[in-house]
Amino acid sequence: DLQIVAADVRSLGESPSGPYDGVFHAAGVLRDGLARSLMPDRVDAVLGPKVGGTHALADLVSEGEHPAFVVLFSSIAAVRANLGQSAYAAANGYLDGYAARRRAEGLPWYSLGWGLWTVGMGEAVAPRAAAHGVAALTEDDGIGLLRTALGRPPAHYVLSAATAKDASMTAVTPDAGLWPSLTLAVGKVLHLDSVSAEDDLLELGLDSMMAVELAASLAADGLDVDPMVFFEHTRVGTLLTHLESLPRAASQAPAPPAPAPREPSYAAPVAPVAPAA
Template identity: 40%
Template sequence: MVVTRGAVAAVEGEGVVDLGGAAVWGLVRSARAEFPGRLVLVDVEEGAVVSGLGGVLESVVGSGLDEVAVRGGRLLAPRLVPAPASDPASASVPASVAGLGGGTVVVSGATGTLGRVVARHLVVVHGVRSLLLLSRSGEGAVGASGLRAELEGLGARVVFGAVDVADRGALAGVLEGARAEGRLVGVVHVAGVAWDGVLGEMGGERLERVLRPKVDGAWNLHELTRGDEVGVFVMYSSLAGLLGTAGQANYAAGNAFLDGLASWRRAAGLPAVSMVWGLWEESSGISGELGEVDLRRLSRMGLRALSSREGVGLFDAALGSGEPVVALTGVDVGVLRAGGEQAPALLRSLVGVRRGRS
């Protein structure tokens, strides 16, 4: 049993307190996928003394649940439920998004597959006219010149920044240069890498390499834009952090941290949404690491890949949802229903959804 304090937001109005603990939840979820039936996650309220929770923890063991938040003596288990605006066409975009055309939007991981998709969407749909596109290779990345030509042809001013977002000093310098040209109004943190391996063989180097762009990059962007008029702060997370994916404990930990940070920012009165993506049909540098066995397993879980068109529509739906953490994936409810008790516990609440894909 792994016990944390304030690592998850379990009730209305509650924010994550322990961001390190949030990352631990992602890591343990993946470890549980590798060692079924052996690990239980429990989150207690901040300040709770574990030695005084003997009876509560015994009840957790007796419940048969493998993830529990204890709040006011109640045992709460996480479940996904359909968002009220599940149809992207009916989603309302908040007023803060309307202001994106009045300044610069920063996109990290901008020269990767998903970074290019969202940069184009920001210009075409949201009227963004100034973009700071960050990646390790910057303008030297494959396809960067074509991306610049396309976006400038659509009327946007494009500046590339060759920077590791996990390098705080270097990132601060790039952002300061952007401020000299105008105010920063939005952040979309897409950067991330994968380096898969079972937990028993995952040393510090493998953890560090995957956590740096996700965790350090997000934290640096969070801290370095606190003084700006940022109305939109988006982080690209993954279902790996919520469901736990065997062989991806490091990646799951990084994404669970992003989910926690979104909750933390919202509780502090700052804009944030962690978009927890499933698979995209358009292969990215991360999804491309998944083999056929992994893809078949996800299919058996009832998860389906999203087209780019669906993805950008769900991007807008997530912005308009009002929630700090939103899961965005294709779902085959028929497969979930057929799986019964074998379906992942987090997804079982979706079997009442009538649409075959939501």
């Protein structure tokens, strides 16, 4: 059954008890302005629904059986914001990071970075954007992209009118820390063209010999990893979180090359010359 409850998303104590089939967090407030004009109350107004609401929902769904999915409505502003949207970009960036952490724990949390819509928060902006050649999502476009995203593994997806037009959808993945090295090593050992944070190493075919090879590959990045770790943290995102927490060996400067051996001399001895009489 669908129940509609009017409440402050930051405080959901009066909400109906679960279990919940799925959860959508779509709250948001815009208070754009240059950094020098952003007073604490304006920043709080933007962060409250996004950040506070996310934690309130997390507490709500932590009781009992976890929903089949939790979808955080983030924004493309977290990836590429307009001038004056620093607070809004930060709020949505927090959603993306929080969802990534929950996915690393094995939970089905999506973060959808929406572009401009013709309805809702974007209704007043869409006509002006269209005059500058920036297309906006219609309701049908948005619902179609939402259905497509929910049919894919939980991840951070950026969705816009361009995405709807060319039917492409690519998960946003980490690009710092150990992520490049880990995905390169996993792809090489398991013969994969691409690796996502949601992939499971055992489902991809990891065996004990491959685990040893993977550990040896990561040793080049200063990580002394027991191959058993790959069987304890089988999801790539969870494995990344674990590896990032490990101490890394300090890089050592290569030892100077040994001096070349001296060539033996085979010259004939010089006989002393007697002084002239």
